[in-house]
Amino acid sequence: MKLKLIIALALGAVTTAAVAGDVEDQIRFRQSAYSFLGWNTAKIKAQAADHPETFNKDQVIAAANAVAAVANSGLLSLYGPGTDKGTGWKATRLKPEFFEKQDEVKEIEATFIKEANELQKVAANGDAAEVKAQFGKVGATCKSCHDLIRVRE
Amino acid sequence: MKLKLIIALALGAVTTAAVAGDVEDQIRFRQSAYSFLGWNTAKIKAQAADHPETFNKDQVIAAANAVAAVANSGLLSLYGPGTDKGTGWKATRLKPEFFEKQDEVKEIEATFIKEANELQKVAANGDAAEVKAQFGKVGATCKSCHDLIRVRE
Numbered sequence: 110m111k112l113k114l115i116i117a118l119a120l121g122a123v124t125t126a127a128v129a130g131d132v133e134d135q136i137r138f139r140q141s142a143y144s145f146l147g148w149n150t151a152k153i154k155a156q157a158a159d160h161p162e163t164f165n166k167d168q169v170i171a172a173a174n175a176v177a178a179v180a181n182s183g184l185l186s187l188y189g190p191g192t193d194k195g196t197g198w199k200a201t202r203l204k205p206e207f208f209e210k211q212d213e214v215k216e217i218e219a220t221f222i223k224e225a226n227e228l229q230k231v232a233a234n235g236d237a238a239e240v241k242a243q244f245g246k247v248g249a250t251c252k253s254c255h256d257l258i259r260v261r262e
Numbered sequence: 263m264k265l266k267l268i269i270a271l272a273l274g275a276v277t278t279a280a281v282a283g284d285v286e287d288q289i290r291f292r293q294s295a296y297s298f299l300g301w302n303t304a305k306i307k308a309q310a311a312d313h314p315e316t317f318n319k320d321q322v323i324a325a326a327n328a329v330a331a332v333a334n335s336g337l338l339s340l341y342g343p344g345t346d347k348g349t350g351w352k353a354t355r356l357k358p359e360f361f362e363k364q365d366e367v368k369e370i371e372a373t374f375i376k377e378a379n380e381l382q383k384v385a386a387n388g389d390a391a392e393v394k395a396q397f398g399k400v401g402a403t404c405k406s407c408h409d410l411i412r413v414r415e
Contacts, residue, residue, distance in 0.1 A: 128301070128304045128305050128308050129301075137297065138297060138298070138301045140294070141293070141294040141295075141297035141298045141301070142294075142298045142301070144290065144291060144294035145291070145294045145295045145298045145332070145335075148281070148282075148291045148294070148295070148335075149335065151281045152281050155281050168336065171331075171334045171335055171336065172335070174327075174330070174331045174334065175331040175332070175334075175335050177327070177331075178324075178327045178328040178330075178331035178332075179298070179328070179331075181324045181327065181328075182298075182301075182302065182324055182325070182328050183321065183324065198351040198352075199351075
């Protein structure tokens with residue numbers, strides 16, 4: 110590997126860490142990302158599943174874009190050492206086991222990204238039933254991660 | 263207007279309001295959206311402006327997609343009556359004048375969406391200098407809204 114590239118990658122890692130911030134910043138940013146995600150998934154659920162008579166293609170596309178944007182935002186950079194304890198907007202619910210389950214976590218993240226990107230494509234077609242079906246697959250990836258590394262409330 | 267369409271629109275408005283939630287939910291969702299936005303703009307600022315040697319095209323594209331997704335998410339549905347007072351994750355900083363300045367607010371939102379969509383396009387080209395220039399335009403729309411309707415800290 111060329112020295113210049115090594116330095117650039119090292120600086121990149123430092124910059125990413127600096128942007129993610131300290132433990133409380135990381136927790137607050139990820140809580141914000143998931144809350145923004147939750148608002149947008151609630152819009153899709155309402156329009157594609159619970160009240161299909163209110164289905165609005167443009168709003169569902171915008172919400173699906175938001176879900177995909179969160180999925181692809183590099184969330185795992187907000188799970189630095191020590192972030193299983195601490196308070197962002199509120200106390201984190203991350204289990205300490207998170208750090209020992211990196212293979213499973215990364216696999217779930219990859220699936221989340223794949224299914225969210227697919228939701229974005231399906232939403233563009235404007236078919237409520239297709240959106241509902243794909244939305245179910247995205248929700249399943251959320252649940253798989255919650256079951257693995259989030260403390261139950 | 264056909265009755266069916268009127269009913270669908272009315273239901274849509276009800277559904278949107280229900281998803282946005284009560285005053286505290288609306289404030290929390292918008293604080294989350296802006297915090298998620300802030301994390302992503304910080305990534306772009308770090309890579310395109312402050313440390314261009316760390317510029318990573320894929321990360322900047324992902325961050326620009328996130329900025330555009332927030333801009334297009336229908337943020338104004340989170341500014342219902344009474345949301346100039348109350349606490350989401352923290353006390354809101356929205357000025358009561360917000361409700362009397364709807365023309366200016368909607369104009370700023372339209373500009374924010376336009377500039378964020380343009381940032382998304384520019385990011386796809388992968389030119390750090392172009393990203394930095396367009397990022398400045400997005401930042402200017404943020405500031406114009408803060409100056410208009412947000413209490414200074």
